[in-house]
Amino acid sequence: MILPIYLYGHPVLRKATELVTPETPGLAELIANMKETMYASDGIGIAAPQVGRSLRLVYIDVDILGDDMPELRDVRMVLINPEITVDESVPVKTREEGCLSVPGIHEPVARHEKIHLKWTDENWEQHEQDIEGYLARVVQHECDHLFATLFVDRVSPIRKQLIRSKLASIVKGKVQCSYRTKGFAKR
Ligand code: NI
Numbered sequence: 001m002i003l004p005i006y007l008y009g010h011p012v013l014r015k016a017t018e019l020v021t022p023e024t025p026g027l028a029e030l031i032a033n034m035k036e037t038m039y040a041s042d043g044i045g046i047a048a049p050q051v052g053r054s055l056r057l058v059y060i061d062v063d064i065l066g067d068d069m070p071e072l073r074d075v076r077m078v079l080i081n082p083e084i085t086v087d088e089s090v091p092v093k094t095r096e097e098g099c100l101s102v103p104g105i106h107e108p109v110a111r112h113e114k115i116h117l118k119w120t121d122e123n124w125e126q127h128e129q130d131i132e133g134y135l136a137r138v139v140q141h142e143c144d145h146l147f148a149t150l151f152v153d154r155v156s157p158i159r160k161q162l163i164r165s166k167l168a169s170i171v172k173g174k175v176q177c178s179y180r181t182k183g184f185a186k187r
Contacts, residue, residue, distance in 0.1 A: 002180060003037045003051040008102045009171030009184035014148045017054045020080045022124060024055065031078055031122055034059045041179035043100045045138050047145030050101050052182065056081045058142040062135060069134055082119040082143050090114045095134075097141055097151045102170065103177045105163055107155040111137045 006012050020027065030053060038046040038059060048057040058079040066073030092110040099105075114132045117139055121127060131139055141151055152160065152167065169175055173185035 001033050001036065002040045003033050004180040004182040005037065005041060005050055005100045005177075006052050007170055007175070007181050007183045008150065008152070008167060010101075010182065011184070012052050012054065013049050013101060013145070013150065015049065015054045016148065017049060017056045017146045020055050020057050020120075027057075028122070030055075030057070031059065035061075037179075038100075041100050045142040046100065047142045049145050049148075056146045058082060058139075058146070060135075060138055060142060062138055065134065071133065072135060075135060077119075078122040079117075079139070079142070080120040080122065080124075082117060082139070082146070084140065084143055085116045085118075086112045087114075087116075093137075095137065097137070099141070099151050100179070101145075102150060102152055102167075103175055103181075104170075105152065105166055107152065107159050107163065109137075109141075109151050109154045111140045115140060 034046050034048065034051055037051055044062050044064065045058065045060040048055040061076040062072040063074055063076065090112045093113050094108045094110045096106050097109045113136060114130060115136045117131050118128045144150065152163065171184055173183045
């Protein structure tokens with residue numbers, strides 16, 4: 001089932017998330033719905049808070065970028081309770097990002113080029129891996145959602161000033177989207 005995407009300004013995007021357990025009700029269905037919702041909105045990553053659920057759960061599929069970045073071909077990941085550790089000496093790279101919850105805004109964000117990621121997959125197998133490049137960026141963006149952080153929080157103060165009115169429009173519900181959304185403003 002395609003779920004509405006919660007937009008910037010909705011409090012669920014700023015709420016603390018809970019750890020997922022095998023007993024989390026409806027987990028398999030939620031994962032299936034997140035996948036369907038992400039594909040329907042042409043996203044490459046989605047986090048549970050974006051569909052209104054305060055859980056540490058992310059789905060990523062960057063295969064579509066495989067023509068430009070062959071290392072992303074066939075990369076699909078369900079991340080349950082992901083944990084990122086970063087060596088602060090690892091360089092950052094600035095590159096444009098967008099987000100299904102912040103439609104119409106694309107801004108440069110600095111991210112670590114390499115991270116260490118621990119996560120559990122949908123079969124409850126544990127993984128641990130160094131992740132680099134664009135995938136590291138996507139993982140950092142999605143995991144930020146689990147800690148109430150949006151990419152627009154990380155743009156430079158001057159750029160933030162420039163997008164202020166666009167963000168205010170999203171909060172007011174004055175935004176056009178090709179996918180189903182749920183905003184903060186009441187109709
Ligand atoms: Ni996002």
